[in-house]
Amino acid sequence: MRILMATAATAALMLAACNPQATEPKAGEPAPPNPTQTVAAPAEKPVYRFKIGALDAIALYDAQNPVPNDNKVFGVGLTPQAVAAPLTAAGQPADPIMLEIHPLLVKNGARTLLFDTGLGAGKGQLMQSLRTAGVDPAAITDVLISHGHGDHVGGLVANGALAFPNAAIRMSEAEWASIRANPEMADLVRVITPRVQAFQPGGEVAPGVTAQDTAGHTPGHVAYLIADGQNQLLYTGDLMHHWLLSVEHPDWNTGYDDDQAAGKKARLDEITALRASGAHIYAYHFPFPGLGRIQTREDKAVFISEAQPAK
Ligand SMILES: [Zn+2]
Numbered sequence: 001m002r003i004l005m006a007t008a009a010t011a012a013l014m015l016a017a018c019n020p021q022a023t024e025p026k027a028g029e030p031a032p033p034n035p036t037q038t039v040a041a042p043a044e045k046p047v048y049r050f051k052i053g054a055l056d057a058i059a060l061y062d063a064q065n066p067v068p069n070d071n072k073v074f075g076v077g078l079t080p081q082a083v084a085a086p087l088t089a090a091g092q093p094a095d096p097i098m099l100e101i102h103p104l105l106v107k108n109g110a111r112t113l114l115f116d117t118g119l120g121a122g123k124g125q126l127m128q129s130l131r132t133a134g135v136d137p138a139a140i141t142d143v144l145i146s147h148g149h150g151d152h153v154g155g156l157v158a159n160g161a162l163a164f165p166n167a168a169i170r171m172s173e174a175e176w177a178s179i180r181a182n183p184e185m186a187d188l189v190r191v192i193t194p195r196v197q198a199f200q201p202g203g204e205v206a207p208g209v210t211a212q213d214t215a216g217h218t219p220g221h222v223a224y225l226i227a228d229g230q231n232q233l234l235y236t237g238d239l240m241h242h243w244l245l246s247v248e249h250p251d252w253n254t255g256y257d258d259d260q261a262a263g264k265k266a267r268l269d270e271i272t273a274l275r276a277s278g279a280h281i282y283a284y285h286f287p288f289p290g291l292g293r294i295q296t297r298e299d300k301a302v303f304i305s306e307a308q309p310a311k
Contacts, residue, residue, distance in 0.1 A: 046129040048289040048307065053228025055208070058105040059282070059289030060129040062118030065151065066096035073097075074245050076253035076260065086248055099241055099285040101151050105133065106226055108207045111141045114164065115224060115235050116284060117155030126155050127163075140164045142206045145171035146237030146284070147218040148179040149256075157191045170205050172213070173198040175220025214239055216266030217257050223270070233291075235282045239270045243286040243303045247271060247294060250301070271301055280306065 048059040067073045074097055075083040084094035103126055104115040112135065118124035130137060143164055146152055148171070155163055169192050171179075176198040179185050199205050201213035201222050211222040217238045224235040240246035241256060250267040257263025274281065274294035283290040283303070292305040 046125065046132045048291075049133075050289075050291065050307075051231075052106065052226055052233045053231030055226070055228045056107045057226075057233070058133050058135070059291070060103045060105055060118075060126055060133065061288055062101040062103060062124035062126045062129065062155070063151075065099040065101055065285070067099055069095035069097055073255040074242065074252065075249075076255050078252065083245065086244060090244055092244065097242060097245070098287075100288050100290070102284060102288050102290060103155070104235060104282055104284075105130075105135060105140075106209075108228075111207055112139050113142045113144060113206055113209065114140045114167070115144050115282075116146055116152040116237070117143060117163065119151050120154030120156075121158045121163075124155060127158075137164050138166050140167045143167045143169045144206060144209065144211075144224055145169065145175070146223065146235070147171075147221040148175050148182070148185065149218065149238070152237070152284075153179070153188065157188055160187075160191065162191060162195060167195065168197050169195045170197050170199060172201050172211065172220035172222050174215065175218060175222070178219045214266050214270065216259060216262035216264070217254075219258065221266070233280045233282055234274075235284075236270065237284060239267055240283055241285045243283065243290075247301050247303045275301055 046061045050057050050059070069080045069083055071078055071080060071083065080095070083097075087094040087097070101118055101124060103118050106113045106115070118126040121127070127137065143156065156169065157163060176196060180189055199211060201211040203210065205211045205224075208227050210225045210227070212225060214221050214223045214237070221237060223237050223239060226233045226235060238256065240250070241254065245252065246254070246267065250271050251264060253260045254263055271294055275296050278293055278295070280291070280293055283292070286292070286303065287305070289307050291307045292303055294301055295304050296302070
């Protein structure tokens with residue numbers, strides 16, 4: 001299996017983080033990388049190493065998540081043809097619509113932080129990706145949960161026990177209340193309760209990590225801003241699901257949102273802010289590794305990948 005070293009992406013993160021104005025290419029500059037060209041076959045992408053300032057970060061492949069184009073998830077209330085149109089125009093397959101799942105690991109001094117945990121044993125490959133990355137699950141000190149859906153918390157428990165036995169499990173108080181109120185989550189809740197440390201969004205929740213209240217997709221969804229000095233990366237959780245549909249059409253209702261109106265508002269607000277700031281993002285469901293920026297091209301919001309293509 002190949003381990004990619006993101007030298008150009010590293011440089012972009014380090015250089016461009018201080019220069020949010022540099023979002024439009026100047027005349028004569030090469031076109032930004034096309035995100036469709038950075039997608040490798042699943043077997044080739046278990047881990048992707050990059051830097052946030054001086055911090056080591058690793059994207060960890062978990063699974064692919066193909067979604068039928070049936071208007072139950074994307075374009076609720078529209079037709080499959082309406083959803084297919086922008087995908088076809090971009091040369092993308094329109095059915096199924098491909099999402100991916102890739103948790104993020106960040107090392108900061110003595111702390112090893114894992115952002116979300118994938119689908120869990122038997123469904124996702126997170127544990128295999130951690131092995132490839134040389135990270136012992138017992139070495140993870142903090143698991144930071146964006147929200148309580150199964151593709152984010154499924155990996156917290158393996159064989160009825162904590163998958164990361166030494167980690168504090170952190171999430172917003174509103175999300176923890178929502179999970180505890182869900183009878184389908186009772187087994188998970190019983191195992192993780194001793195390790196959960198819930199927080200109010202808005203402050204630092206781990207070294208260099210600030211939780212941002214982005215409720216809507218779920219009642220206590222948070223994004224995490226990871227910073228090393230001026231170098232910052234926003235872990236967006238499920239504010240956006242598809243690299244093209246969610247970015248070009250953030251106003252479409254999304255079946256995955258618990259509250260479609262609130263989910264839509266949070267998505268619209270974040271994309272507006274990201275278009276203005278040029279901030280670097282890590283998008284959990286975008287093509288692996290989901291690193292890039294939201295920029296404006298011909299008045300449209302587009303996702304520009306900053307990852308290196310597989311060679
Ligand atoms: Zn998700």
